[in-house]
Amino acid sequence: MFITRMIEEKRRFRRYKERTAQLPSNYRTAVDGFERYLMVFAPNKGSDLQAMLDDLADLFEESAANGTSIREIVGDDPVEFIETFRRNYPIGDWILKEHRRLVRAINLSTENEGDTPAARRTNGSTGEESAS
Amino acid sequence: MGSRQMTEMLKGTLEGVVLALLRGQPAYGYEITTLLREMGFADIVEGTVYALLIRIEQKGLVDVEKRPSEKGPPRKVYSLNARGEQELAEFWTTWSFLSGQLEQLRRKEG
Numbered sequence: 001m002f003i004t005r006m007i008e009e010k011r012r013f014r015r016y017k018e019r020t021a022q023l024p025s026n027y028r029t030a031v032d033g034f035e036r037y038l039m040v041f042a043p044n045k046g047s048d049l050q051a052m053l054d055d056l057a058d059l060f061e062e063s064a065a066n067g068t069s070i071r072e073i074v075g076d077d078p079v080e081f082i083e084t085f086r087r088n089y090p091i092g093d094w095i096l097k098e099h100r101r102l103v104r105a106i107n108l109s110t111e112n113e114g115d116t117p118a119a120r121r122t123n124g125s126t127g128e129e130s131a132s
Numbered sequence: 133m134g135s136r137q138m139t140e141m142l143k144g145t146l147e148g149v150v151l152a153l154l155r156g157q158p159a160y161g162y163e164i165t166t167l168l169r170e171m172g173f174a175d176i177v178e179g180t181v182y183a184l185l186i187r188i189e190q191k192g193l194v195d196v197e198k199r200p201s202e203k204g205p206p207r208k209v210y211s212l213n214a215r216g217e218q219e220l221a222e223f224w225t226t227w228s229f230l231s232g233q234l235e236q237l238r239r240k241e242g
Binding site for chain 1: 161162175177178179180182183186187190201203204205207208
């Protein structure tokens with residue numbers, strides 16, 4: 001049910017917040033930064049977003065315990081890091097719907113062409129694959 | 133070695149490399165990062181390896197066991213399972229093809 005799911009999600013989020021509050025302050029600053037970024041940019045649904053946050057918390061907890069520095073965790077480009085990280089999780093329904101819509105549009109637009117690269121070549125509407 | 137180029141190339145192969153490292157030798161994230169650094173991939177960061185481990189876990193290529201550690205939270209220890217072995221075999225086939233083609237290209241050039 002919707003309400004129980006909402007309560008459960010809230011509970012998980014609170015638990016996550018309690019965990020990150022225990023981190024050394026510089027690790028917490030980093031986690032908060034990623035949390036904010038994911039809240040704004042992640043096209044994932046709520047439960048997947050929480051899974052991402054929990055996994056991030058795991059990473060930073062373990063790294064803090066091992067004394068791994070923040071640069072050693074995220075590298076020089078934190079955006080690249082979080083984007084790569086994010087792509088490992090399922091995308092949200094609305095984005096999935098747009099993916100399907102795009103595939104349909106391209107299928108529609110290529111209806112009269114053959115479907116194989118070879119057919120595309122003989123049609124003259126070549127892609128890069130026939131450049132050789 | 134251009135480190136930018138290295139990073140880009142490694143991106144496509146890191147999964148295979150990690151599967152190969154896990155073969156017959158379960159490890160946790162930190163150990164894998166250390167092994168990669170020892171192999172000369174100095175720019176590899178912990179987070180990249182961690183994200184990759186999450187991915188291969190979700191793809192069902194590894195089994196995960198949580199083991200308590202003396203300091204900090206329990207560690208996730210990853211070991212290659214049968215599906216992972218299969219994926220690794222495919223990776224080597226693809227790699228052989230790719231490196232063979234590139235080697236030919238280089239000989240033609242030289």
